Amino acid sequence: MARITLHEFVSAHNAELGQPFAEVMDVLESFAKTIQAKVQRNGLIEESGDSGGTNVYGENVQKLDAFADGALTNALLACPAIHAVGSEELETPKLSGNGTGIYTLTHDPVDGSSNIDTNLPIGTIFGLYPKADSVLQKGNTLVASGYILYGPSMLLFYAVNGTVNGFTFDPDRETFVLSYENVRIGEKKYYAINEGNWELFFEEEQKYLTTIKTSGDFTARYVGSMVGDIHRTLLKGGIFIYPADKKHESGKLRLLYEVAPLSFLIIQAGGDATSGVINPLELTPVKHDQRVPIAMGTKVLVEQYRSFSPKGGK
Numbered sequence: 001m002a003r004i005t006l007h008e009f010v011s012a013h014n015a016e017l018g019q020p021f022a023e024v025m026d027v028l029e030s031f032a033k034t035i036q037a038k039v040q041r042n043g044l045i046e047e048s049g050d051s052g053g054t055n056v057y058g059e060n061v062q063k064l065d066a067f068a069d070g071a072l073t074n075a076l077l078a079c080p081a082i083h084a085v086g087s088e089e090l091e092t093p094k095l096s097g098n099g100t101g102i103y104t105l106t107h108d109p110v111d112g113s114s115n116i117d118t119n120l121p122i123g124t125i126f127g128l129y130p131k132a133d134s135v136l137q138k139g140n141t142l143v144a145s146g147y148i149l150y151g152p153s154m155l156l157f158y159a160v161n162g163t164v165n166g167f168t169f170d171p172d173r174e175t176f177v178l179s180y181e182n183v184r185i186g187e188k189k190y191y192a193i194n195e196g197n198w199e200l201f202f203e204e205e206q207k208y209l210t211t212i213k214t215s216g217d218f219t220a221r222y223v224g225s226m227v228g229d230i231h232r233t234l235l236k237g238g239i240f241i242y243p244a245d246k247k248h249e250s251g252k253l254r255l256l257y258e259v260a261p262l263s264f265l266i267i268q269a270g271g272d273a274t275s276g277v278i279n280p281l282e283l284t285p286v287k288h289d290q291r292v293p294i295a296m297g298t299k300v301l302v303e304q305y306r307s308f309s310p311k312g313g314k
């Protein structure tokens with residue numbers, strides 16, 4: 001029997017969220033296909049390489065970042081279910097003005113940009129919030145969140161109502177089909193952190209890392225694309241960390257676009273997340289590009305990490 005498609009799954013299992021939620025998921029599916037088509041032609045098409053421009057953080061913008069940001073933001077603004085869109089690449093959030101929207105969606109259109117040119121996994125991260133006066137909402141108000149992973153196969157995972165389900169793009173049917181049902185976080189002990197920053201790490205971080213490494217129980221894995229690292233952490237288990245350090249007092253990753261949506265998903269899959277020693281979903285962003293330190297993974301490993309009293313969180 002043919003596997004259930006994402007569209008069919010949403011109608012059957014998220015019916016209580018009605019047509020607006022189904023519309024948003026349709027937009028995300030369509031966007032994923034557009035980006036996958038570009039990613040597969042990386043180096044062959046115009047949207048390859050560095051754009052020569054910089055974003056609001058002064059970082060280099062890859063052509064794919066700029067293309068993906070426009071494609072997703074515009075598709076969302078045209079969706080009746082959407083009230084506002086915030087994006088990692090946008091200076092300020094955009095309002096749809098359609099009068100029917102009940103959701104705000106935040107996205108990082110292409111996360112892991114430094115991996116685009118080397119054909120390594122990259123991703124899209126999204127968080128779906130109820131409409132509010134501001135996009136600056138606590139992660140605890142998320143209705144749903146998820147990611148698209150552009151890897152050897154394309155995957156879409158999302159969390160809603162306490163469950164996480166994963167879908168694989170089937171090129172024959174040209175649609176996502178259910179491949180990971182009711183995902184619970186794995187139990188392996190992988191750790192993912194950019195240890196190239198060792199000299200910048202605070203003492204607490206160094207003590208923690210020395211402890212887990214001398215235990216002999218852990219294996220290091222680091223893609224450098226958060227979606228790739230979180231996907232492995234979800235399926236296999238482990239801990240992903242991007243801490244505050246002496247150079248980056250709030251870490252690198254953005255609360256609204258990366259940290260809150262992926263923390264929400266990992267927690268719904270039975271894991272845990274911490275910003276310093278604070279739950280990242282309890283933090284109200286003070287600005288849309290706010291960065292926070294983050295560790296997320298299995299409950300046991302996050303608890304162990306927290307016991308070292310890492311810095312940061314506000």
Ligand code: AHM
Binds near residue numbers: 110224242
């Ligand atoms: P980006 O949004 O500019 O792609 O940056 C975010 C990425 C994450 O995907 C990843 O976890 C992190 O940056 C890696 O940073 P580093 O190269 O400092 O290890």
Ligand code: MG
Binds near residue numbers: 088108111112258
């Ligand atoms: Mg990013």
